[in-house]
Amino acid sequence: QVQLVQSASELKKPGASVKVSCKASGYTFTTYAMHWVRHAPGQGLEWMGWISTNTGNPTYAQGFTGRFVFSLDTSVSTAYLQISSLKAEDTAVYYCAKVRGWPNDAFDIWGQGTMVTVSS
Amino acid sequence: EIVLTQSPGTLSLSPGERATLSCRASQSVRSNYLAWYQQKPGQAPRLLIYGASSRATGIPDRFSGSGSGTDFTLTISRLEPEDFAVYYCQQYGSSPRTFGQGTKVEIK
Numbered sequence: 001q002v003q004l005v006q007s008a009s010e011l012k013k014p015g016a017s018v019k020v021s022c023k024a025s026g027y028t029f030t031t032y033a034m035h036w037v038r039h040a041p042g043q044g045l046e047w048m049g050w051i052s053t054n055t056g057n058p059t060y061a062q063g064f065t066g067r068f069v070f071s072l073d074t075s076v077s078t079a080y081l082q083i084s085s086l087k088a089e090d091t092a093v094y095y096c097a098k099v100r101g102w103p104n105d106a107f108d109i110w111g112q113g114t115m116v117t118v119s120s
Numbered sequence: 121e122i123v124l125t126q127s128p129g130t131l132s133l134s135p136g137e138r139a140t141l142s143c144r145a146s147q148s149v150r151s152n153y154l155a156w157y158q159q160k161p162g163q164a165p166r167l168l169i170y171g172a173s174s175r176a177t178g179i180p181d182r183f184s185g186s187g188s189g190t191d192f193t194l195t196i197s198r199l200e201p202e203d204f205a206v207y208y209c210q211q212y213g214s215s216p217r218t219f220g221q222g223t224k225v226e227i228k
Contacts (some may be wrong), residue, residue, distance in 0.1 A: 044208070044219055044220070044221045044222055045165070045208055045210075045219040045222075046219070047216055047217045047218065047219070059215075061215075061216045062216065095164055095165075100167075100170065100176075104212055104215070104217065105170070105212065106153075106155040106167055106170035106171075106176075106210070106212055107155070107157075107165075107167060107210075108167050108170075108176060108177070110164035110165055110166070111164060112163075112164055113164055
């Protein structure tokens with residue numbers, strides 16, 4: 001079946017980097033764009049941006065430029081989110097989500113989420 | 121940016137009752153590209169409704185979506201025990217796509 005499996009939870013110190021993976025299975029990876037969503041403790045869902053799995057071109061939402069990088073390895077059907085210079089306020093669950101159809105469609109399949117905790 | 125305001129914040133109901141959740145947009149949502157998601161503790165969100173009124177694959181028909189323009193509604197006709205969760209609306213017609221703050225449906 002179609003699924004997205006994300007990497008395990010991470011505990012990082014401020015200033016470090018983290019790379020979250022999102023492995024797709026059950027469909028042709030390059031057919032559907034991949035989006036990223038942040039869910040910080042006590043906050044709502046926040047859209048971070050998306051990456052074209054066809055061209056590799058990323059688009060970042062305001063507030064997620066500079067330290068956030070979306071990338072792909074199409075040979076293993078995996079999308080990545082890298083966050084550098086981590087801050088305490090980056091503590092959140094990060095989700096990848098696949099679109100239903102066109103690149104900016106609704107999200108029909110979500111990864112299980114990766115908890116990133118930033119603490120000294 | 122389109123701001124989505126969900127109401128009420130919390131809905132306390134009993135199993136078998138009808139739930140009506142509202143999502144109001146600060147400006148018209150292009151082509152009614154409005155989705156509803158259900159999220160349970162420790163789980164990822166699940167798509168229920170897209171295009172304001174189309175049920176996603178495998179979603180029971182007790183879930184229905186309606187509305188257009190700036191006012192949208194998610195209705196759960198008869199609450200089942202597994203329906204107690206947080207519900208989010210999302211607009212995906214304009215960038216940045218935005219989410220509402222959520223409505224928690226809790227057992228009364």
